[in-house]
Amino acid sequence: MYVTFGERNVLAGRLQPDDSGRAVASFGYDDRYLADPDAYPLDPELPLVPGELRPGPGRPTFGVFADSSPDGWGWSLIRHAELARAEDEGAEPDPVGVLDVLTGVRDDLRQGALRYGRGDEGPFLADVTSAPPGLEDLPGLLEIAARFEQDAVGYADVELLVRAGASIGGWRPKVHFADAAGRAAIAKFPKVGWDAWDVMTWEKVAHDLARAAGISLPDSELVEVGDAHVFIVTRFDRQSSIRLGYASARTMLNAVPGEQRSYLEIADVIEERSPDAAADLAELWRRVAFSVLISNTDDHLRNHGFLHRGGGSWALSPAFDLNPNPASGPKHLSTAIDLTDTAASIDTLMSVAGRFGLDASAALSVLAEVTHAVAGWPDAALACGLQQEDLDAMEPAFEHPEADRARALTADLLGDLA
Numbered sequence: 014m015y016v017t018f019g020e021r022n023v024l025a026g027r028l029q030p031d032d033s034g035r036a037v038a039s040f041g042y043d044d045r046y047l048a049d050p051d052a053y054p055l056d057p058e059l060p061l062v063p064g065e066l067r068p069g070p071g072r073p074t075f076g077v078f079a080d081s082s083p084d085g086w087g088w089s090l091i092r093h094a095e096l097a098r099a100e101d102e103g104a105e106p107d108p109v110g111v112l113d114v115l116t117g118v119r120d121d122l123r124q125g126a127l128r129y130g131r132g133d134e135g136p137f138l139a140d141v142t143s144a145p146p147g148l149e150d151l152p153g154l155l156e157i158a159a160r161f162e163q164d165a166v167g168y169a170d171v172e173l174l175v176r177a178g179a180s181i182g183g184w185r186p187k188v189h190f191a192d193a194a195g196r197a198a199i200a201k202f203p204k205v206g207w208d209a210w211d212v213m214t215w216e217k218v219a220h221d222l223a224r225a226a227g228i229s230l231p232d233s234e235l236v237e238v239g240d241a242h243v244f245i246v247t248r249f250d251r252q253s254s255i256r257l258g259y260a261s262a263r264t265m266l267n268a269v270p271g272e273q274r275s276y277l278e279i280a281d282v283i284e285e286r287s288p289d290a291a292a293d294l295a296e297l298w299r300r301v302a303f304s305v306l307i308s309n310t311d312d313h314l315r316n317h318g319f320l321h322r323g324g325g326s327w328a329l330s331p332a333f334d335l336n337p338n339p340a341s342g343p344k345h346l347s348t349a350i351d352l353t354d355t356a357a358s359i360d361t362l363m364s365v366a367g368r369f370g371l372d373a374s375a376a377l378s379v380l381a382e383v384t385h386a387v388a389g390w391p392d393a394a395l396a397c398g399l400q401q402e403d404l405d406a407m408e409p410a411f412e413h414p415e416a417d418r419a420r421a422l423t424a425d426l427l428g429d430l431a
Contacts, residue, residue, distance in 0.1 A: 035110020076264030085184035258321025337410035
């Protein structure tokens with residue numbers, strides 16, 4: 014396993030498969046990495062010490078290696094590719110495990126700064142030389158993805174999707190994409206037969222509102238491909254051709270998949286690791302306020318991340334995967350605002366503001382800015398091409414008792430922002 018430092022690819026250590034060859038039994042740092050002045054611990058479970066280190070009980074790999082692998086969508090593509098290959102060859106399909114997925118996605122599009130090979134000298138595994146798709150390729154890929162969702166594709170088509178999109182996390186159909194400026198980006202597709210509303214357009218609305226609310230975000234755009242909307246967002250783990258180290262909040266908290274944890278625990282990581290903890294803490298609190306006000310309930314630990322900033326420093330990454338949820342009734346976040354309470358509550362949010370470095374006055378000021386920005390949701394939605402009937406259906410995500418509570422608390426400040 015290699016780590017990229019700018020233009021350098023440094024052999025960091027070796028993964029040892031388990032007896033099945035499909036999970037990680039252990040990892041050991043290379044002595045040269047331990048002696049490298051740029052070396053840093055890759056994961057809380059991987060301190061810079063010699064010898065073999067093993068994943069915790071019930072874990073098939075270390076968190077940082079899972080972060081450089083896909084989850085739902087990518088796993089599904091790779092499993093289906095193996096099934097289709099076996100069917101074409103009249104053979105039994107091989108099982109697909111963690112290492113198959115980790116090493117099977119294309120190297121240049123892998124998330125973060127990790128790379129994999131079978132020896133101390135290259136080549137890197139899955140070192141695909143073909144360019145990522147461009148705008149002209151999206152119609153064909155969108156059509157294949159739609160057929161894939163209906164289980165109506167062959168091996169060749171699945172392989173196209175694997176090369177274009179298997180390295181990306183999340184469950185939604187998506188592919189890597191080179192935008193008009195040549196930057197690495199992700200194109201998210203509608204999920205045929207599943208989406209109850211125009212998810213892609215509403216994610217663009219949420220992005221626009223978040224930017225107005227002062228939240229750090231990658232660039233994004235909404236494009237029409239045939240009669241579908243595709244949401245494109247630039248990758249924040251790349252600076253031109255330079256790979257940036259990345260770790261999810263799940264990894265930084267040493268949590269297991271599906272485990273619910275707290276924003277206070279993410280705040281602890283920021284205090285320990287961030288080169289600008291005060292700014293990152295205030296930013297995280299602003300994001301929680303935004304999630305409460307737009308009913309973004311999919312804020313699980315893998316939807317928060319950190320970028321490596323040298324040594325042991327990790328900064329909060331730009332925000333991503335922000336989606337309003339129009340379900341009626343009280344909302345619950347996937348990550349607790351305090352230590353245990355997942356209720357999307359403005360009062361709970363205000364009660365923990367001090368833990369994020371905000372006194373009562375500063376917290377009210379931030380809340381007013383977010384409340385003012387989110388209040389513009391109808392105009393933002395119409396600007397993205399949505400119709401009044403779409404707004405009526407999504408209204409419960411934005412107009413709810415917690416939004417009323419935020420407006421009441423910040424009434425005096427909102428008048429100054431108008």
